[in-house]
Amino acid sequence: MNTLAAIAPVITADQDALRRDFPLKPFAIHHKLAGHPLLTLPRIAQLAAELPRDLIEYNSGKVAISQDPDAIPSVDLDPVEVVKRIETAGAWMVLKRVENSPEYRRLLEDTLLSVARARGFNSLLDAGFEQVEGFLFVSSPNSTTPFHLDSEDNFFVHIHGEKFFTIFDNTDRSIVSDDEIERSMTKHRNLKYDESFAPRATEFHLFAGDGCYVPYQWPHWVRTSGSFSISMAITWKTREVRRLNDLHFFNSMLRGIGFPQQPPGKQPVLDRLKLAFYRTVTTAIRPLRASMAMRRVLRRIALGKRANYYLKGA
Structure with missing residues (x-):
């Protein structure tokens, strides 16, 4: 810096x-x-x-x-x-x-x-x-x-x-x-x-x-x-923005498998538990993002079939 x-x-x-x-x-x-x-x-x-x-x-x-x-x-x-x-x-x-x-x-x-x-x-x-x-x-x-x-x-x-x-x-x-x-x-x-x-x-x-x-x-x-x-x-x-972003992403994942979620801030104790679990998982998969091919796969899983629309042949 x-x-x-x-x-x-x-x-x-x-x-x-x-x-x-x-x-x-x-x-x-x-x-x-x-x-x-x-x-x-x-x-x-x-x-x-x-x-x-x-x-x-x-x-x-x-x-x-x-x-x-x-x-x-x-x-x-x-x-x-x-x-x-x-x-x-x-x-x-x-x-x-x-x-x-x-x-x-x-x-x-x-x-x-x-x-x-x-x-x-x-x-x-x-x-x-x-x-x-x-x-x-x-x-x-x-x-x-x-x-x-x-x-x-x-x-x-x-x-x-x-x-x-x-x-x-x-x-x-x-x-x-x-x-x-x-x-x-x-x-x-x-x-x-x-x-x-x-x-x-x-x-x-x-x-x-x-x-x-x-x-x-x-x-x-x-x-x-x-x-x-x-x-x-x-x-x-x-740090607060990163916390909110992580909660939004984890809420979206849970919602996607059929578990409705409250927005961040509505259930502070549950937010803390979700945040700890989500960050443990994402830390484990972070090394995979070094590969462009794996980034495509992860985006498709997280964001849907149109996530890579701007890549030829994706």
């Missing part, structure tokens, strides 16, 4: 918003990553050639806000060509877990460390920034990322183009129910969207150098404008 005595602020935000809203509510941020050498199309194309294929997901950008995950239109190009031809490919792409590259890991950690220091902490761990991961998004003009939620906290930084990021309160169960939250986290991230939700949205209109903080499980959808787009999600999981 970077332990430099001073880190120039890469991400900045209104200090009142940072003190008042973090980590419970979204707010606008600004950053200095636009034009960074690691975040240009040629370097992203190189990264697409280096990453394991199952860490690259892409499809047509012409999808509905409430997209049926079983009917996602594909793009007949290889990942590198998608990046190189993004202006005309009509595609949406995410390169996952970019921290697997040491250069990108340093970028992510230095960026978050600047936020940690702005909040008065000396390290990422002191600030609660654990399990740091990065996700790079490359989208063609007029593309849509469907309505969904994510299982981590996120500083979303916009690098190139124009983007509209529309986000909703995760405490409003009339928008997303407890069952839908679990299904989005454990089966497929897409959620059902209704236009009646629109008045309750907060929209961030993003250009290069802009961004927003996206709290854990806040549902959102995104669209690009008339130019191609590059963005990056700088994410982390606190």
